Amino acid sequence: MTSFSFASAQASLPPDVREELEQEIRQWRGSGLSLLELPFSDHDFEAIRAGAEQDLRELLGLSAEHHVLFLQGGATAQFSLAPLNLLRDGDCADYVETGLWSRRARDAASPWGAIHVAATGDGRSLPHPQNWRLSPSAIYCHVTSNETVEGLQFETFPDLGRIPLVADMTSDFLTRPIPLGPFGLIYASAQKNLGIAGLTIVVVHGKMLRSRRQAVPGPFDYALQAAARSRVNTPPTFAVAVAGKMMRWLIGAGGLPAAEARAAQRSASLYSIIDQDSFYSCPASAPDRSRVSVRFHLAEPSLDATFAAEAEANGLLNLRGHPTVGGFRASLYNSAPQKAAQALAEFMDDFRCRKG
Numbered sequence: 001m002t003s004f005s006f007a008s009a010q011a012s013l014p015p016d017v018r019e020e021l022e023q024e025i026r027q028w029r030g031s032g033l034s035l036l037e038l039p040f041s042d043h044d045f046e047a048i049r050a051g052a053e054q055d056l057r058e059l060l061g062l063s064a065e066h067h068v069l070f071l072q073g074g075a076t077a078q079f080s081l082a083p084l085n086l087l088r089d090g091d092c093a094d095y096v097e098t099g100l101w102s103r104r105a106r107d108a109a110s111p112w113g114a115i116h117v118a119a120t121g122d123g124r125s126l127p128h129p130q131n132w133r134l135s136p137s138a139i140y141c142h143v144t145s146n147e148t149v150e151g152l153q154f155e156t157f158p159d160l161g162r163i164p165l166v167a168d169m170t171s172d173f174l175t176r177p178i179p180l181g182p183f184g185l186i187y188a189s190a191q192k193n194l195g196i197a198g199l200t201i202v203v204v205h206g207k208m209l210r211s212r213r214q215a216v217p218g219p220f221d222y223a224l225q226a227a228a229r230s231r232v233n234t235p236p237t238f239a240v241a242v243a244g245k246m247m248r249w250l251i252g253a254g255g256l257p258a259a260e261a262r263a264a265q266r267s268a269s270l271y272s273i274i275d276q277d278s279f280y281s282c283p284a285s286a287p288d289r290s291r292v293s294v295r296f297h298l299a300e301p302s303l304d305a306t307f308a309a310e311a312e313a314n315g316l317l318n319l320r321g322h323p324t325v326g327g328f329r330a331s332l333y334n335s336a337p338q339k340a341a342q343a344l345a346e347f348m349d350d351f352r353c354r355k356g
């Protein structure tokens with residue numbers, strides 16, 4: 001039986017990428033070493049890192065003024081490290097609260113500056129940028145592009161003029177083209193759309209680094225890491241190599257416009273089943289529904305356990321929603337094949353016919 005994982009916490013890898021990795025773990029290019037054993041200081045690893053950076057630059061269309069950092073610590077560390085790097089004593093930053101992850105980002109930022117909540121969502125829809133109450137002196141405005149728990153995703157991003165956006169893109173990084181103009185900084189953990197856990201990618205515009213606080217620990221100091229090509233400390237070498245392969249795979253599969261089309265197709269096949277009648281429902285309002293985190297509830301919660309058990313028996317794994325909101329969630333990250341969404345849609349339809 002073919003199994004598909006819809007886990008939110010970790011994506012599956014595309015079969016081609018996994019196969020290449022298996023070979024290179026056994027033997028790195030005839031060297032007698034495994035890919036897992038490459039020293040970060042070696043020219044082979046530097047070629048891997050530089051290739052990954054180049055591919056990211058191509059995918060996102062980055063300028064020479066953008067720095068690409070390969071760091072450890074996950075997006076959770078960036079919740080503190082972004083304000084620590086970008087704010088000086090007395091500085092203010094705006095935060096847009098749209099769900100669990102943006103609230104965590106706001107909470108973590110509060111020791112490092114005057115944190116002002118510019119807008120708060122209701123967990124079912126996103127506050128419209130026209131209604132954000134921005135602080136005139138904000139150094140940046142933080143947004144979470146895809147709220148993984150609530151299943152809400154910004155379709156577009158406002159250009160706030162003088163105030164650059166700082167975005168946590170962990171759950172929809174590289175799933176679509178984005179206009180870079182509004183952004184001063186983008187960060188994302190890699191395990192959802194770009195490989196495996198252990199790597200955080202930070203893309204930061206040079207203008208954000210001009211007046212920074214002094215006391216940032218070296219491994220988390222953006223300016224220092226930018227100057228050292230992410231080698232102030234040992235980078236997560238294997239996770240960087242996996243991310244590099246994922247970026248090659250994305251480029252080979254048509255880049256970000258094609259990734260966006262695939263995401264739209266995958267999520268549409270589930271939403272069309274959810275919206276057919278009242279057997280299933282999606283708590284996220286239609287215009288803000290995520291293309292990567294598709295949530296649904298059964299109208300009859302007493303069927304939840306049967307649904308989960310039957311889905312698992314059919315190879316449809318890890319569908320439970322986040323414990324804070326319950327229900328179900330299908331995470332459809334970059335490497336999710338269309339046939340995974342199709343198999344889930346067919347199962348949901350069949351389940352409805354049998355139990356509805």
Ligand SMILES: Cc1ncc(COP(=O)(O)O)c(C=O)c1O
Nearest residue numbers: 074075076101148168170171189
């Ligand atoms: C939007 C978002 N931000 C941050 C995180 C935290 O990532 P990490 O556990 O890698 O720090 C997650 C994890 O699910 C997430 O979905």
